[in-house]
Amino acid sequence: MILPGNYVRDLLQQSPGTAATARGWVKTRRDGKNVHFIQLNDGSSPTDLQVVLDEGVVPPEVVARITTGACLSVEGELVASPGKGQAVELKTRKLVVHGAAHPEEYPLQKKKHNLETLRPLGHLRARTNTFGAVFRVRNVLGRAIHKFFQDRGFLYVHTPIISSSDAEGAGSMFQVTTLELDQMARWGKPPDFGQDFFGRRSYLTVSGQLEAEILALAFANVYTFGPTFRAENSNTPRHLAEFYMIEPEMAFCDLNDDQDVAEAFLKNLVEEVFGACRPDLEFLSKWYEPELFKSLESVLGGSFERISYTEAIALLQKAGRNWEFPTNWGADLQSEHERYLTEELFKKPVIVTNYPREIKAFYMRSNNDEKTVAAMDVLVPRIGEIIGGSQREERHDVLLHKIREHAAMGMKEEAYWWYLELRRFGGVEHAGFGLGFERMMMYLTGMKNIRDVIPFPRSPGNAEF
Numbered sequence: 001m002i003l004p005g006n007y008v009r010d011l012l013q014q015s016p017g018t019a020a021t022a023r024g025w026v027k028t029r030r031d032g033k034n035v036h037f038i039q040l041n042d043g044s045s046p047t048d049l050q051v052v053l054d055e056g057v058v059p060p061e062v063v064a065r066i067t068t069g070a071c072l073s074v075e076g077e078l079v080a081s082p083g084k085g086q087a088v089e090l091k092t093r094k095l096v097v098h099g100a101a102h103p104e105e106y107p108l109q110k111k112k113h114n115l116e117t118l119r120p121l122g123h124l125r126a127r128t129n130t131f132g133a134v135f136r137v138r139n140v141l142g143r144a145i146h147k148f149f150q151d152r153g154f155l156y157v158h159t160p161i162i163s164s165s166d167a168e169g170a171g172s173m174f175q176v177t178t179l180e181l182d183q184m185a186r187w188g189k190p191p192d193f194g195q196d197f198f199g200r201r202s203y204l205t206v207s208g209q210l211e212a213e214i215l216a217l218a219f220a221n222v223y224t225f226g227p228t229f230r231a232e233n234s235n236t237p238r239h240l241a242e243f244y245m246i247e248p249e250m251a252f253c254d255l256n257d258d259q260d261v262a263e264a265f266l267k268n269l270v271e272e273v274f275g276a277c278r279p280d281l282e283f284l285s286k287w288y289e290p291e292l293f294k295s296l297e298s299v300l301g302g303s304f305e306r307i308s309y310t311e312a313i314a315l316l317q318k319a320g321r322n323w324e325f326p327t328n329w330g331a332d333l334q335s336e337h338e339r340y341l342t343e344e345l346f347k348k349p350v351i352v353t354n355y356p357r358e359i360k361a362f363y364m365r366s367n368n369d370e371k372t373v374a375a376m377d378v379l380v381p382r383i384g385e386i387i388g389g390s391q392r393e394e395r396h397d398v399l400l401h402k403i404r405e406h407a408a409m410g411m412k413e414e415a416y417w418w419y420l421e422l423r424r425f426g427g428v429e430h431a432g433f434g435l436g437f438e439r440m441m442m443y444l445t446g447m448k449n450i451r452d453v454i455p456f457p458r459s460p461g462n463a464e465f
């Protein structure tokens with residue numbers, strides 16, 4: 001295996017004269033007079049290691065197998081490189097081809113590929129420069145998220161993936177069952193979910209929030225970081241059926257504190273990724289989003305704009321645009337509205353608060369005006385909504401009333417007994433939010449389609465790999 005010190009990233013930092021072994025996959029091979037130049041990468045670095053192979057070091061039949069995509073080990077000495085772009089190169093003493101990649105059949109030949117044609121190549125696209133950069137950023141982002149919360153004393157908690165409650169009350173869930181549905185259909189029997197594995201209907205979770213609230217009322221500050229699932233049939237560049245969400249939940253916290261945490265969190269994540277992934281961001285900016293640095297710097301620069309939903313609606317009405325979707329008070333903000341506010345009007349992240357209660361989830365705290373709830377969405381340029389959160393309804397009677405109101409839409413009071421009971425035993429004001437991990441990835445990398453920031457995207461009609 002490759003040990004620390006022997007990644008391509010590390011070898012590129014070493015001084016000439018060092019003995020080294022490199023392992024990885026061939027990006028390209030170029031032949032000079034009596035010499036071959038091989039660009040080798042193991043995924044650790046945006047820069048390849050140049051391997052220099054003199055004629056005669058390995059037999060010609062081995063050289064023939066060194067083609068784009070082949071997997072190699074190379075032993076030799078790092079020497080000063082006369083070429084541009086690297087300080088050292090590896091002069092070969094010994095070379096082994098572990099696995100060849102037939103030059104006529106290997107799909108990732110040198111030319112630049114567009115992202116759509118790479119999507120069906122989920123088993124190979126991680127080896128391209130683009131996905132190398134994207135997935136390295138993804139790794140650093142994951143680490144930065146844990147670091148942010150761990151540094152502030154938050155407890156990392158695991159909430160269930162299989163759940164019987166609809167946390168968002170939106171009804172777009174994947175059902176989980178072990179019943180033999182096709183057999184039942186053949187016998188003409190309706191399924192009895194009481195006989196199902198969990199003795200009731202169950203689903204893949206849409207959010208860990210409700211369970212995170214339980215844990216916040218024991219540990220004060222907690223966060224989840226895990227997969228969530230939505231069966232909404234929205235085939236858009238911003239939606240996945242399976243995505244990762246980070247959900248902090250904080251006791252003794254109101255909507256203002258919630259906004260402060262969200263703002264500090266996003267700023268910190270941008271800063272960390274800037275610090276650790278600059279060469280990758282430069283690559284992504286060059287090929288995919290010329291405004292990337294400008295837009296990320298706008299997060300660090302000043303404070304986020306904070307406006308109420310009511311103010312947002314007034315601004316949209318004043319914009320003098322032909323909106324595709326309505327902008328009357330009570331209508332939900334659509335992507336076109338969100339992007340106008342953050343991209344064009346304020347040109348920086350915007351937090352919109354206090355939405356009409358009708359368009360938000362049942363658990364959000366009712367404001368005194370009886371018309372709005374203590375919700376917040378964080379909008380950023382290029383993406384629109386990146387965070388959704390709220391202060392939670394902590395008053396037992398108000399929450400019960402709200403759940404009963406939703407009964408007509410299929411919400412069952414009995415299913416939320418524990419959520420209600422939490423309000424009867426040691427309740428306190430609390431708030432939290434959810435950051436869409438892949439939305440943040442799009443923001444950081446400049447990728448335009450959410451399917452290109454996760455190794456194996458799940459979307460309607462698409463569960464390959």
Ligand code: 4AD
Binds near residue numbers: 206208209436438
């Ligand atoms: O706004 P949402 O639905 O909020 C919640 O789920 C709350 N329970 C969060 C909380 O308060 N603890 O989702 C939160 C974020 C969105 O802002 C968006 O970034 C992302 O999750 N998101 C999606 N990302 C990719 N594909 C989808 N289908 C997404 N749906 C939401």
Ligand code: MG
Binds near residue numbers: 385
């Ligand atoms: Mg939302």
